[in-house]
Amino acid sequence: MTSHPVVVAVVVTYNRRELLQTTLEGIASGTRVPDAVVIVDNASTDGTAEFLQQYQGTVTTDVVTLNTNVGGAGGFVVGMERAVLDHRADHVWIMDDDTEPQPDALREALDVSESYRQAAGKAPAFIASRVVWTDGRDHPMNRMRPRMGASENERSAAARLGATQIRTASFVSVLIRAEEIQQHGLPIADYFIWNDDLEYTARISRRGTALTTNASVANHHTKVFGDAGADPGPRFYYEVRNKLWVYTRSNALAPWEKVLFTGASLRNWTRTIAASPNRKVLLAGFFKGLRHSLKAPRSNDQVLQGIYALRNVQEPVR
Structure with missing residues (x-):
């Protein structure tokens, strides 16, 4: 990994054009911006495709328009694979289209990741941002609990950096090392929506270290303030x-x-x-x-066969 690691953001969107615009503005206004943004459009019908065709941002964008809605899970599989294989990312920064990263979100996550690597001799598998609602309250849907079973030394090492060891995180501003993706594979596309992030972050952190830090903040623009227990x-x-x-x-x-x-x-x-x-x-x-649930999930190849419709890479506006 270089002294200036390559960071590629991955945003999955479906029929939320206005929220997507807020997400992209948040990414572009950061004190550290990613080297590219992969935007996966899940066959939106609300004008998102037209918006992305005309979009001119200050960061290189790689727009992948799918001909079928394969859910957030499938979209992240497509985007993360492209970030690692096509853009040679060192870190992949993933988020939904209702995420608004705050200005220091990426820079602080990178700083914590590198500081922990220097202190502990190994880099964390991922860094999760603190997730708040539109009014600044911690969002109960994205609550991250301290890791059970972490040693006192591990907890202290994280605390010295203003971080907490965790076990799982939602896909709302999570910075994942590309080496972890190469080692543990991609999310499971057949989940479609919900719990794909639980399974994936738990998979890559089971024998590794995962952290969250309050210094990296993202707003989650859900319609209501509530957790997964709200009537779905x-x-x-x-x-x-x-x-x-x-x-x-x-x-x-x-x-x-x-x-x-x-x-x-x-x-x-x-x-x-x-x-x-x-x-x-x-x-x-x-x-x-x-x-x-009695039947196992299909492979990613089975779920994603024939989904690609269009790819459009746009260079940043200087």
Whole structure:
């Protein structure tokens, strides 16, 4: 890795043109901007494709327009692979299209990553930003808990840098070392939405170090301030199926972690269903997710076969 590591941002978007514009403005206004931005458009129908065709930013953009919506999971597979293979990234900075990185988000994440490497002799697998809602409160949907089982030395080493050891993070401003992607592979596209980030960040941090730092901040522009327990409607299917896939089909979690996570999920699901005015919808999603979790996810090649429609690389405006 060079003294000026190559950083490629990956943004996945679907039918949120105005929010995407905010995301790109946040990236471009940083005190450290990425060397390129890969934007994966999941077959949007709201004018996003036209906006991206005309977009002229101050950072090189690599726009990939898909002919099928393969969800956030599939979009990140496409974008992360392109960042590593085509752009030769040292770090891949990933986020959804409702993320607004604050000016120092990338620079602080890079600084913490390098400082930890110098102090501990090994670089962290990823650095996750502190995620806040539009009013500055910590977003409960993106809450990151300290890693259970971390040694006192490990916790102290992170604390000296203003960081905390964590186990998992959401795909809202996460800086991942390309070497980790090459070693552990890509997210699982068949998750479509939800919990692909749980599985992937847990996979690459199981035997490595992952950190979050309050110095790197991103706003998450969700419609409401709430966590995953908010009534998800028909999408509850993906919550159930995908979490069960994590617990039964992935080696991302240790056996004791699977027991704890499963218990927590069962409690959360029970509360969500009990509090919902649409219990029939959630119960239908629960049983459908339970049934479909019995079959393993398809390979990324199967899910992503034939999805490419257009690629457009634009040089930055000087």
